[in-house]
Amino acid sequence: MNKPVIVALDFADDFECINFLNQFPKDEKLFLKIGLEMFCQFGYPFVKSLRDRGYNFFLDLKLHDIPNTVKRTCEMIAKWDVQMLTVHASGGAEMIAAAKAGLDGSVTKLLAVTQLTSLGQTELAHELQVPLKSQDYVTHLAKLAYDNGADGVISSALEVPMIKEVTSSDFLCVTPGIRPKSAQVGDQKRVATPAQARSLGSDGIVVGRPITQASNGYQAYMNICEEWNK
Numbered sequence: 607m608n609k610p611v612i613v614a615l616d617f618a619d620d621f622e623c624i625n626f627l628n629q630f631p632k633d634e635k636l637f638l639k640i641g642l643e644m645f646c647q648f649g650y651p652f653v654k655s656l657r658d659r660g661y662n663f664f665l666d667l668k669l670h671d672i673p674n675t676v677k678r679t680c681e682m683i684a685k686w687d688v689q690m691l692t693v694h695a696s697g698g699a700e701m702i703a704a705a706k707a708g709l710d711g712s713v714t715k716l717l718a719v720t721q722l723t724s725l726g727q728t729e730l731a732h733e734l735q736v737p738l739k740s741q742d743y744v745t746h747l748a749k750l751a752y753d754n755g756a757d758g759v760i761s762s763a764l765e766v767p768m769i770k771e772v773t774s775s776d777f778l779c780v781t782p783g784i785r786p787k788s789a790q791v792g793d794q795k796r797v798a799t800p801a802q803a804r805s806l807g808s809d810g811i812v813v814g815r816p817i818t819q820a821s822n823g824y825q826a827y828m829n830i831c832e833e834w835n836k
C-alpha cells in the first residue's frame with residue numbers, strides 16, 4: 607500500500623461533507639476516514655455511497671467489547687470492502703484475535719488503537735492510573751496487538767520507531783495527531799508535523815481539522831501531501 611494521507615471526515619452533516627469532497631478534482635484518489643460522528647448519524651448507506659465513488663476507506667469505529675461481540679461485528683464489516691478498521695488494543699488479546707478472525711477472508715486491515723493521541727503522560731497517570739511511561743504503555747499495547755494478529759496500530763508518530771522495534775518493520779503504524787507547524791493543536795496532545803511523521807517511519811497519516819476546517823480544504827490537503835511526500 608502507498609503511504610496515504612487519510613482525511614478524517616468528521617462532519618456534523620452529510621451536505622457539508624459532500625460539499626467538502628466536491629472541492630477535490632474527480633481523479634484525486636482520496637483515502638477517507640469515517641469515524642463515530644458520521645457513522646452514528648448516517649450509518650453504512652453513507653459509507654457505501656462514498657465507497658461507490660471509488661474512494662479508499664478507513665472505518666474508524668474503535669471497537670471495544672467482549673470477544674464474541676467484536677467478532678460478530680467484524681464478520682459483518684468484513685463484507686463492506688473497507689481498507690482499514692479500528693479496535694482498541696486495550697480490549698485485550700482475546701478481543702484482538704477475535705476481531706482478526708471476524709475479518710478473515712476480507713481486504714480489511716485490522717488496526718489497534720494504542721493510547722489515544724488526545725491523552726498525554728498526565729492523563730495516563732492521573733486519570734487512567736496506568737503506572738507506566740506513555741511510550742512503554744504504547745509499545746506494550748502495540749506488541750499485544752502484533753502478537754494477536756492485528757495488521758498494525760494507531761499511535762502518535764512520535765512512537766513509531768519504538769513500535770517497529772518491538773514488532774516488525776512491516777507492522778503498520780498509522781498516525782493521527784498530525785499538525786502542520788501553523789495549525790492549532792486543539793484537543794490533541796502527542797502531535798507531529800507531516801514531515802516529522804514521515805521521517806519517523808509512519809505508514810500513513812490521519813488528518814482532520816487542519817484540512818476539513820481550512821478555508822480551502824483542497825489546498826490544505828495538497829500542502830500536507832507535499833510536506834508528507836517530500
Ligand SMILES: O=C(O)c1cc(=O)[nH]c(=O)n1[C@@H]1O[C@H](COP(=O)(O)O)[C@@H](O)[C@H]1O
Nearest residue numbers: 614641666722723760782783812813814815
Ligand atoms: O483512530 C483514530 O483515527 C484516532 C486515534 C487517536 O489516537 N487519535 C485520533 O485523533 N484519532 C482520529 O484521528 C482524527 C484526528 O482529527 P484531527 O485532530 O481533527 O486531525 C479524528 O477523527 C480522531 O477520531
